[in-house]
Amino acid sequence: MDAQTFNARVATPTTRLIGALAIVSMAWVVIGGLIVTPKDVDQGDAVRIMYVHVPTAWVAYLAFIVTALASACWLLSRKHSMGFDRVAGASAEVGVIFMAMTLLSGSLWGRITWGSYWAWDPRLTTTSFLLVTYIGYLAVRGLGGSLEQRARRSAVIALLAVLEIPLVHFSVLMWRSLHQKASVLSGDGDIKMDGSMLTTLLVGVIGFTCTFAWLVMHRQRVLAMQDAMQMTQLDAALRERADESAGLK
Amino acid sequence: MSTQLSLGRVARAVAAKDLRIEMRSRVVINQVFPFAGLVMVMFAFALDNDDVLTRVAGGLVWLATLFSLIIIIQRSFAVDTADGALEAQRVAGLDPAGIFVGKALAVMVQLVTLEIMLFVAAVVLYRVQLHADGAVLLVTCVVSATAGLSFVGTLYGGLTAGSRGRETLLPLLMLPVVAPVLIGATRATESAFNSGGAAVSDGWPWVGVLVVFAAVFGLGGILSFGSLIEE
Numbered sequence: 001m002d003a004q005t006f007n008a009r010v011a012t013p014t015t016r017l018i019g020a021l022a023i024v025s026m027a028w029v030v031i032g033g034l035i036v037t038p039k040d041v042d043q044g045d046a047v048r049i050m051y052v053h054v055p056t057a058w059v060a061y062l063a064f065i066v067t068a069l070a071s072a073c074w075l076l077s078r079k080h081s082m083g084f085d086r087v088a089g090a091s092a093e094v095g096v097i098f099m100a101m102t103l104l105s106g107s108l109w110g111r112i113t114w115g116s117y118w119a120w121d122p123r124l125t126t127t128s129f130l131l132v133t134y135i136g137y138l139a140v141r142g143l144g145g146s147l148e149q150r151a152r153r154s155a156v157i158a159l160l161a162v163l164e165i166p167l168v169h170f171s172v173l174m175w176r177s178l179h180q181k182a183s184v185l186s187g188d189g190d191i192k193m194d195g196s197m198l199t200t201l202l203v204g205v206i207g208f209t210c211t212f213a214w215l216v217m218h219r220q221r222v223l224a225m226q227d228a229m230q231m232t233q234l235d236a237a238l239r240e241r242a243d244e245s246a247g248l249k
Numbered sequence: 250m251s252t253q254l255s256l257g258r259v260a261r262a263v264a265a266k267d268l269r270i271e272m273r274s275r276v277v278i279n280q281v282f283p284f285a286g287l288v289m290v291m292f293a294f295a296l297d298n299d300d301v302l303t304r305v306a307g308g309l310v311w312l313a314t315l316f317s318l319i320i321i322i323q324r325s326f327a328v329d330t331a332d333g334a335l336e337a338q339r340v341a342g343l344d345p346a347g348i349f350v351g352k353a354l355a356v357m358v359q360l361v362t363l364e365i366m367l368f369v370a371a372v373v374l375y376r377v378q379l380h381a382d383g384a385v386l387l388v389t390c391v392v393s394a395t396a397g398l399s400f401v402g403t404l405y406g407g408l409t410a411g412s413r414g415r416e417t418l419l420p421l422l423m424l425p426v427v428a429p430v431l432i433g434a435t436r437a438t439e440s441a442f443n444s445g446g447a448a449v450s451d452g453w454p455w456v457g458v459l460v461v462f463a464a465v466f467g468l469g470g471i472l473s474f475g476s477l478i479e480e
Contacts (some may be wrong), residue, residue, distance in 0.1 A: 075476075086251055105256070110441075117323055129425045129428060132421070132425045133425045133426070135421070136421045136425070137424040138419060139418055139422075140408065140418070140422070143409075143412045143418075144412070145412075149479075152479065153408060153477060154478075155476075156408075156473045156476050156477055157408070157422070158471055159473075160404070160426070160473070163466070163469055164425070167429045167458075167461070167462055167465065168425070168429055170429075170458070171428070171429035171432045171433055171458055172432065174432075174454070174455075174458070175432055175436075183361045211276050
């Protein structure tokens with residue numbers, strides 16, 4: 001891998017297109033969410049938090065699915081391509097930020113509608129555990145060692161997290177439940193939402209997903225450069241030592 | 250060399266080694282047990298209400314167990330990493346799955362002993378009462394919860410063994426994972442003690458959760474431990 005190649009191509013047509021899509025759809029969400037859409041009958045203006053809360057939650061979960069899939073691909077692929085590992089790492093980093101945003105927007109919304117910032121509800125509790133688990137995952141990535149070691153360790157941790165999350169969710173579900181039932185995907189196919197609200201929400205989902213994709217693509221490129229730098233520094237140090245010992249002879 | 254030892258033999262040898270080291274050094278008995286007892290007394294200071302203590306005794310026992318688990322796991326792997334014993338076991342060709350099961354077994358024995366002490370402390374300090382029908386539930390709960398805790402502890406202990414900052418990383422990785430055990434074991438124990446009017450029959454579904462948890466992480470550990478400790 002050559003560091004020069006990265007310098008020459010900071011962005012590709014694909015990342016530019018995704019970035020542009022993200023900007024346009026985010027602008028739509030801001031205008032739609034704050035001006036165009038009506039107030040909710042029960043919740044008033046507080047319902048506007050939904051246009052941020054729901055898409056960030058979706059992206060956070062998507063990010064962790066991407067991390068798990070990329071980790072599985074790294075473990076299963078015969079070549080153990082480091083690209084999979086970097087996508088897993090980049091996706092987890094972005095996912096942690098989005099998950100923190102979900103919890104923050106959710107607790108503000110909860111304060112207005114439930115009367116408290118926090119409630120011991122299964123989805124909320126599972127989400128907070130997921131956040132802590134992936135903060136741990138990122139700490140494991142920072143443990144040091146070779147790139148191969150980092151990839152192997154973190155891939156196993158990511159897959160163990162996939163085992164953990166359903167167990168946490170199920171046990172908290174057995175413990176207690178309070179969260180508002182899903183209104184868009186209620187299972188009976190009957191969507192209970194005003195047209196402009198639904199459109200804004202869906203555009204929000206697209207916008208946040210594009211932002212996620214854009215961030216992950218750029219972040220994994222930065223990680224690739226970091227890895228390349230680490231390898232170059234290692235090679236240089238080895239050459240220096242070799243020269244030193246040659247000079248001593 | 251084709252004399253590969255079976256998983257069971259490796260597990261027995263590793264467990265016997267870890268328990269022998271503990272019997273000789275007595276670190277867990279002399280330090281971790283008193284620590285856990287101290288935690289139980291501290292809980293009483295913090296809650297300062299006899300009725301509340303009796304009501305939440307189950308949860309406090311399992312919390313004290315979790316805190317002690319962190320120390321026991323760190324101790325278990327400190328013994329192995331201090332002079333490269335873990336690498337030596339790998340180089341000697343021992344099946345990593347066997348090492349995992351063996352270390353988990355040794356941790357399990359230490360934890361069960363600790364839990365017996367903590368339950369006696371709960372009866373004495375928190376005035377909980379255990380009836381005959383609750384005893385079967387309690388024993389099943391202790392066995393299944395301890396198996397789950399030992400598997401998860403060994404798995405993450407192996408991952409952090411020998412790495413910088415493992416003392417701080419282990420609880421961060423392990424505690425979110427064992428949350429279902431804390432919830433399940435607490436509810437089952439409360440049922441066994443009839444705390445807050447909980448019936449014994451309410452505790453059995455929680456034992457089911459604990460068994461599933463132990464099975465999932467036992468299998469996960471057997472499959473992945475080799476990858477985690479490989480240098």
